[in-house]
Amino acid sequence: MKEIEEILKEIWPKARKKHLFPQLPMPQVVEGGEEVALEMKSKQLQISASFLEGMKGLISLEEALEAVLDHGISHYMYCPWDFHTHLTLYSEAKKALKDKRLAQKATSYFMDVVANTYCVKERETKLPELYRRLPKEGVQEILASLYQKIWGIDLGVEGDHSERVRRLARIPYLEKRLWGESIKKFAKVIEDLLEEEIKAEQGQDKKVPNPLGEHSLDNYSLEEIDRGLRSFASTVEDVQEFKETIEDLKEELSERGYAIGGMGRGEGNPIDADLLYYMKLAENYTLPIRKLPLEKSGDLHPYSHSPWEVGKPFHDIDPWTSFGKIMPGLTQTWVRREGEIYGEIESTPDCLIIIDSSGSMTNPRERLSYAVLGAACACNAYLKNEARVAVYNFSDAFRGNKLLLEFSREREAIYRAICRYFGGGTALDLEDIAYLLKQADQPDIFIITDMQITNLEKLIEFFSGIENRVTAVHLGHNVHTARFREGLKKKRNISLFLVREKEDIPKIVLGKIEEYWSSSL
Amino acid sequence: MRNPFEEFKGQATKRREIPLDQILRSKEETLSQILRGYENLLKNEAKDLVWLMQYSTVIKAYTIAEEGIKGIDYTAEDIEEFCYALDKTDQIPYLITGPAGVYISALCNHAKEDEITLRLQDLNVKINLLGYRLPEGKRLIVEGNVGDFTGIGLDGGELIVEGSAKNYTGAGMKRGRIVVKNNVGFNTGHGMTGGEIVVGGRIKGLGKIVGGKIYERDHLIFPSEEMKPFFF
Numbered sequence: 167m168k169e170i171e172e173i174l175k176e177i178w179p180k181a182r183k184k185h186l187f188p189q190l191p192m193p194q195v196v197e198g199g200e201e202v203a204l205e206m207k208s209k210q211l212q213i214s215a216s217f218l219e220g221m222k223g224l225i226s227l228e229e230a231l232e233a234v235l236d237h238g239i240s241h242y243m244y245c246p247w248d249f250h251t252h253l254t255l256y257s258e259a260k261k262a263l264k265d266k267r268l269a270q271k272a273t274s275y276f277m278d279v280v281a282n283t284y285c286v287k288e289r290e291t292k293l294p295e296l297y298r299r300l301p302k303e304g305v306q307e308i309l310a311s312l313y314q315k316i317w318g319i320d321l322g323v324e325g326d327h328s329e330r331v332r333r334l335a336r337i338p339y340l341e342k343r344l345w346g347e348s349i350k351k352f353a354k355v356i357e358d359l360l361e362e363e364i365k366a367e368q369g370q371d372k373k374v375p376n377p378l379g380e381h382s383l384d385n386y387s388l389e390e391i392d393r394g395l396r397s398f399a400s401t402v403e404d405v406q407e408f409k410e411t412i413e414d415l416k417e418e419l420s421e422r423g424y425a426i427g428g429m430g431r432g433e434g435n436p437i438d439a440d441l442l443y444y445m446k447l448a449e450n451y452t453l454p455i456r457k458l459p460l461e462k463s464g465d466l467h468p469y470s471h472s473p474w475e476v477g478k479p480f481h482d483i484d485p486w487t488s489f490g491k492i493m494p495g496l497t498q499t500w501v502r503r504e505g506e507i508y509g510e511i512e513s514t515p516d517c518l519i520i521i522d523s524s525g526s527m528t529n530p531r532e533r534l535s536y537a538v539l540g541a542a543c544a545c546n547a548y549l550k551n552e553a554r555v556a557v558y559n560f561s562d563a564f565r566g567n568k569l570l571l572e573f574s575r576e577r578e579a580i581y582r583a584i585c586r587y588f589g590g591g592t593a594l595d596l597e598d599i600a601y602l603l604k605q606a607d608q609p610d611i612f613i614i615t616d617m618q619i620t621n622l623e624k625l626i627e628f629f630s631g632i633e634n635r636v637t638a639v640h641l642g643h644n645v646h647t648a649r650f651r652e653g654l655k656k657k658r659n660i661s662l663f664l665v666r667e668k669e670d671i672p673k674i675v676l677g678k679i680e681e682y683w684s685s686s687l
Numbered sequence: 688m689r690n691p692f693e694e695f696k697g698q699a700t701k702r703r704e705i706p707l708d709q710i711l712r713s714k715e716e717t718l719s720q721i722l723r724g725y726e727n728l729l730k731n732e733a734k735d736l737v738w739l740m741q742y743s744t745v746i747k748a749y750t751i752a753e754e755g756i757k758g759i760d761y762t763a764e765d766i767e768e769f770c771y772a773l774d775k776t777d778q779i780p781y782l783i784t785g786p787a788g789v790y791i792s793a794l795c796n797h798a799k800e801d802e803i804t805l806r807l808q809d810l811n812v813k814i815n816l817l818g819y820r821l822p823e824g825k826r827l828i829v830e831g832n833v834g835d836f837t838g839i840g841l842d843g844g845e846l847i848v849e850g851s852a853k854n855y856t857g858a859g860m861k862r863g864r865i866v867v868k869n870n871v872g873f874n875t876g877h878g879m880t881g882g883e884i885v886v887g888g889r890i891k892g893l894g895k896i897v898g899g900k901i902y903e904r905d906h907l908i909f910p911s912e913e914m915k916p917f918f919f
Contacts, residue, residue, distance in 0.1 A: 287705050316707035335710050
């Protein structure tokens, strides 16, 4: 082991230079299994001493070590590069194979082929020497045969796999933009072999090892997983695709300590893929909030008078109202109060999110709901500004189809309330809203609906009578939205936004008030 | 001042060529030749404005298709690639499933391989006329569903559809064998004079059949007591 460590110290700087100095720590040599050479945990490469010992006599230690490092670094530098790419590849493979384990295996092998081929094409590497000496069975034999064909280097493969290899060799492995299509083709060609491999694993009760290491969530840090999920949520076609992929990886994510509680990590409730989807998607948007100069000055200022009595301090006596005399009953003293004067530091009020989840709205668990996404973005914006958020989710509120969440900073609870879908009629119980508004000091209101509300007139009347800042977002355009706009056009504390597509969401400005807006300019 | 990039001078800047590059280049070249042939066929067919599925139209289109593919060195994988290119509007200016099917059939009938497998499960369009005039000694396996007029005028070859086919499957076939794993549509075997059609699932309806045999779920349904040969 010491010998390997010595060689590693010598080879690592050269390998880093060859790959243009990747941001990776010095690899570790560990006592591991003989069958797997490399493990990557977060960014830490771990090389199995037993594997290298086993290769002695077949290939020099230096060459084997260099090849293993090249392989590991290529995964880091080229494919998968990040967790988002890994997820995307897995999702595409799953579409083709319709099975979680098959898709995981196909993804792993595909990433190996891409990383190895990239390394062979772009760098001086000993990978072919290593592959020549590795055992070749099942998928590994096919891959070695493929390498032989596409690298043009003899790897000593004997079996005839010409038809399969011919198909595999037509895949543009180094075309990143085509990886989605490529992995589907790749997976279909080796599908039967993957099935055999899984059957063999079930028979032997152990995994068929991938000699140069497995690809799993262990390869990524929690931050990378977070970032990957965020990008994945914004690139998938719909919530179902995201859900399917996350459901498949649920166990691994939980094992890794990833749950949606709090900031998306740490111990918490089991992962709800729908919630996670909206959470991660909403993180891609930043909605601006107009802050209010609500800061109290903290100074005590004279507020009202009270009669002076013997024993009360003299310094608060108001000589003007006391006729210049100090006499109990005649002399007046100032009562001081803390002033609610606008200071220079602005702050964000709490927010009540009113979301319509009636039948005319999209079910957020089936398709991407702009209402939920908009509400989630608003929630994020207020929470980020250390404000609290309450939720009023309604459908036919008078029949009990409503959900009230009092002011809170618990992101998961808020998201759960936002994502609730009733799918019935549309009526608001204004008493509920009045009740929630009383729970905070002049909170903002964010309402998102298609405005097809049965008691819209009452809502307009209600909004006419309040001074809270209201951000009203309507999805699509109809007579009801026109009526709402018309009914409240004179109210300066209400701003109206239209959302037709996802791209309209960033245009929303929370808490925009014309008066305040103009005075701050 | 020392050049900070000095130590990278030895780094290879020219990209190494590996056989994969050559394979991909030749694949692209072949595909573009096939596409040119198809465009040529479309240009000719577009003159008639409306592509009607008539005996004479198909024969004419097939002759032009045969001309278009002359001299192209292609494999079964290239044909499959072309089928997927039909799905993408950026590669093909417009898709007419009739001429496309005739063209693919011509490609299959003139391919070097005796056995051709087309994996078309992920195709969005259902191609018509696949297996048209498939000659003796050729075996065409299609994974996925196909459209109308599959295997018409089959001429001794074996067409296996691992999916379903639509109407007029095997119409006018002379000899050979068509196997459809799942279901077929109406007018199956219309005008066929020989050969056999084996359907693993359900046949919606038979056409006017002159000769040959048709099996539905292992049962011979033509000729039978209820279905006698038709004389035109």
